[in-house]
Amino acid sequence: MKNILVFLLLAASLSLPAFAQVQLSGEASAYSLKSSRSQNPRVVNKGNATFGWRFDIFVDGKVTDNVYVLVNTRSFEDDPINFDYAAIRITDFAGLGFNVQMGKFDMPFGNLAERRFPTKNFLYGLPLIYEYRTSLPGQVAGRVEVLNNRSKGVGMRLLDFGIYDIGAMLYGDIGRLHYAIAGSNGTVSSTSPRQLNQNQDFNKIVRLAYTPMMGLTVGAAAAMGAYLADGGKPLPRDEGSNHYQQLIGEADFEFSRDRFLLNGEAVYSQWTVPFENEDTKLSVLGYYAEAKYTWFPRFSTAARVSGLIFSKLNIGDASVRWDNNVLEVEAGIGYHIDRNTIIKIIRRETRTPEVTGMRDNLTVLQLAVSF
Numbered sequence: 604m605k606n607i608l609v610f611l612l613l614a615a616s617l618s619l620p621a622f623a624q625v626q627l628s629g630e631a632s633a634y635s636l637k638s639s640r641s642q643n644p645r646v647v648n649k650g651n652a653t654f655g656w657r658f659d660i661f662v663d664g665k666v667t668d669n670v671y672v673l674v675n676t677r678s679f680e681d682d683p684i685n686f687d688y689a690a691i692r693i694t695d696f697a698g699l700g701f702n703v704q705m706g707k708f709d710m711p712f713g714n715l716a717e718r719r720f721p722t723k724n725f726l727y728g729l730p731l732i733y734e735y736r737t738s739l740p741g742q743v744a745g746r747v748e749v750l751n752n753r754s755k756g757v758g759m760r761l762l763d764f765g766i767y768d769i770g771a772m773l774y775g776d777i778g779r780l781h782y783a784i785a786g787s788n789g790t791v792s793s794t795s796p797r798q799l800n801q802n803q804d805f806n807k808i809v810r811l812a813y814t815p816m817m818g819l820t821v822g823a824a825a826a827m828g829a830y831l832a833d834g835g836k837p838l839p840r841d842e843g844s845n846h847y848q849q850l851i852g853e854a855d856f857e858f859s860r861d862r863f864l865l866n867g868e869a870v871y872s873q874w875t876v877p878f879e880n881e882d883t884k885l886s887v888l889g890y891y892a893e894a895k896y897t898w899f900p901r902f903s904t905a906a907r908v909s910g911l912i913f914s915k916l917n918i919g920d921a922s923v924r925w926d927n928n929v930l931e932v933e934a935g936i937g938y939h940i941d942r943n944t945i946i947k948i949i950r951r952e953t954r955t956p957e958v959t960g961m962r963d964n965l966t967v968l969q970l971a972v973s974f
Contacts, residue, residue: 782811782812
């Protein structure tokens with residue numbers, strides 16, 4: 604399968620003539636924030652007040668009537684340049700009515716979509732399922748190590764930011780039903796955006812979304828793949844890395860009416876983990892709901908509630924959660940200075956209820972411009 608994907612990508616690249624049309628756009632944002640000085644892994648810049656910035660460039664190149672090249676570069680104050688998106692898209696592939704995309708792009712899992720960008724994001728951060736690092740690393744680890752990592756923010760995310768990865772996707776629409784089938788190098792929790800595949804398995808993703816009426820879309824997705832890289836710490840048994848899979852599923856919705864917009868998503872993930880004496884399944888349930896209301900043409904308010912609930916792990920006669928549950932509330936106001944410029948004030952409260960003192964308060968002033 605790998606050889607087929609490489610051949611198709613090479614063939615598509617060699618057949619591209621000079622661009623007929625190129626559209627350039629982008630976003631720039633700057634912020635000032637203050638995070639409380641706590642031990643919560645959501646603390647930003649160790650609790651020190653700071654300024655920061657982000658810059659995105661989007662290039663859409665139309666090669667022929669149905670062949671496109673898409674690029675998105677992203678820069679931060681501490682990360683000069685990232686190619687989040689670098690893909691070839693062929694619409695109505697061979698006249699069969701579906702579309703094909705290959706390269707690096709956001710995998711079809713969840714409904715975050717353009718809300719990952721500052722001008723489209725109702726608030727400042729992303730829901731916990733996209734940002735919070737669990738205590739489970741993407742390599743072989745023992746029970747004690749996983750438990751010691753709780754609330755330290757050093758392991759895999761449930762969904763790795765925007766789930767940008769290298770792969771291929773087939774997608775299209777049948778009436779009101781949208782479908783997508785994709786394969787990628789990494790799993791949705793441990794993408795490999797800058798590397799070739801790290802094991803002998805591809806991650807498999809299927810997504811369906813249905814729009815029963817105007818203003819309402821419901822969707823669901825499932826994915827599975829090996830999350831451990833070959834060549835890391837030795838496995839405790841004779842099983843290969845492909846035996847240790849992540850199985851993950853989600854359901855989501857988006858509802859809009861007049862000035863009101865509501866989004867929600869629930870995700871359940873299970874990893875088969877090679878602990879010292881036996882393989883163990885660790886799971887987590889993540890969720891969020893966020894709403895935005897536009898009171899006047901330029902003024903809006905928004906709020907989000909998100910959380911993570913971890914399963915329990917047996918240690919001797921005791922049963923403890925393999926990571927600490929987390930609850931987060933974020934709210935803010937936004938004012939459009941003009942059509943392309945928005946200024947936002949956001950407050951975020953993060954709590955780890957099972958650990959006394961594990962809390963974080965974040966206040967942000969952000970200015971974002973699209974062009």
